[in-house]
Amino acid sequence: MEALRRIDDFQRRHRRLGIPLAVVYKFVDDQGMYLAALLAYYGFLSLFPLLLLLVSTLAVLLENDPALRQQVLDSALRNFPVLGDQLRENVQSFQANGLALAIGVIGSIYGALGVAQAAQHALNKIWAVPRYARPNPALARLKGLVFMAVLATGLIATTALSAAASATQVFGVHVGAGPRIGVIIAVTLLNTTSLLLCMRILTHTEIPVRRLWGTALGGACAWQALQWGGAFYVRHFLHGASATYGMFGIVLGLLAWLYLGAVVFVLTAETGAVRVHRLWPRSLLAPFTDRTRLSQADRRAYRSYAATERFKGFQKISVEFRRGPAADTNEVESGEADDSGGGRRPDDGCPGSDDN
Structure with missing residues (x-):
């Protein structure tokens, strides 16, 4: 126990160690694996109707330019490096007709609204928005439509940039490595902006967007690294796997990628x-145990979890912390769980200060 206490003291004193550990603990407390699974499920439901809609729309708009149509489709599928080749082969079977377009529109709207609802639930839980303060079903779906518009705009812009990056010539001019690197940076910044907009739109509370640029940039870089890692894995380990696994491999790979x-x-x-x-x-x-002294951050987190479960505005929840055996005292610390976001209290201090 003495060794664990020393490790605990060390990570509390060092910011770079304390933040990652706190993120992991909050991810577990918020059932982050379940939240991600819910997002992946609705994403899976919306993907194939969205591809059907994309193919049908491209067939109508670019009927006289099959080369450009194929280039745009390939650029869109490049966002799924683990499954791009398999999806490219199977998506060609979609026929551009009125029925296919109608099915694509209905399926895409249903799946995208499901993704929006799942994302709203996740963000409101993560940002400790009380249940009574969350939007009603009509407003939630309106937010979902705005989210769909932002997502669609970002996807179109990313697809256009990806198409430019994959081209060897633009207007007859050879494209070198420099412009392609610039396109990668532009895509990353675009994904960063999309992440911020999604969090701002779907979270039903005020969040300081200016303080989240670094975090969103890290998430966009992680997404870009995930795409590169998937492409590397396909080139070196899954070459020819589609012939072995067929559609079953596509479904499993797609679910894993979305997750x-x-x-x-x-x-x-x-x-x-x-x-x-x-x-x-x-x-x-x-x-893991009650035999530990909670930090101020622990208390703020547990207060916020309690405040999140408030179903009515006139409902009051009081949180009491009774000192554990590690403190060798029966002292009791109590406080009212608030809904000001994360359970922050006037004496919590400002960001950058040390709570030990």
Whole structure:
């Protein structure tokens, strides 16, 4: 126990160690794996209707330019490096007709609204928005439509940039490595902006967007690294795997890919909430035993979890912390759980201060 206490004291004193540990603990407390699974499920439901809609729309708009149509489609599928080749082969079977377009529109709207609802639930839980303060079903779906518009705009812009990056010539001029690097940077910044807009739109409380740029940039870089890692894995380990696994491999790979992307999204939001609400440093043993002294960040986190479950505005929840055996005292610390975001209290201090 003495060794664990020393490790705990060390991570509490060092910011770079305290924040990652606090993010992991809050991710577990918020059931982040479940939140990511819910996002992946609705993402899976919306993807194939969205591809059907994309192919049908491209067939109508670019009927006289099949080369450009194929280039745009390839650029869109490049966002799924683990499955791009398999999806490219199977998506060609979609026929551009009125029925296909109608099915694509209905399926895409249903799936995208499901993704929006799942993302709202995740963000409101992560940012400790009480249940009574969350939007009603009509307003939630309106927010979902705005979210869909932002997502669609970002996807179109990313696809256009990806198409430019993959081209060897633009207007007859050879494209070198420099412009391609610039396109990668532009895509990363675009994804950063999309993350911030999604969190701002879907979280039903005021969040300091200016303080979240670094966190969102980290999430966008993680997403870009995930795409590169997937492409590397396909080139070196899964060459020719589609012939062996067929559609079953596509479904499993797609679910895994969507789930990893959802985990990146949830972890990005968790990191932002931890930093803004000063939920670090956490006690190393707090999730495992009661025989530990809670830090101020632990108390703020547990107050926020209680405040999140308030169903009525006139409902009051009081949180009491009775000193554990590690303190060798029966002293009781109590306080009212507030809904000001993360359970922050006037004496919590400002970001950058040390709560030990």
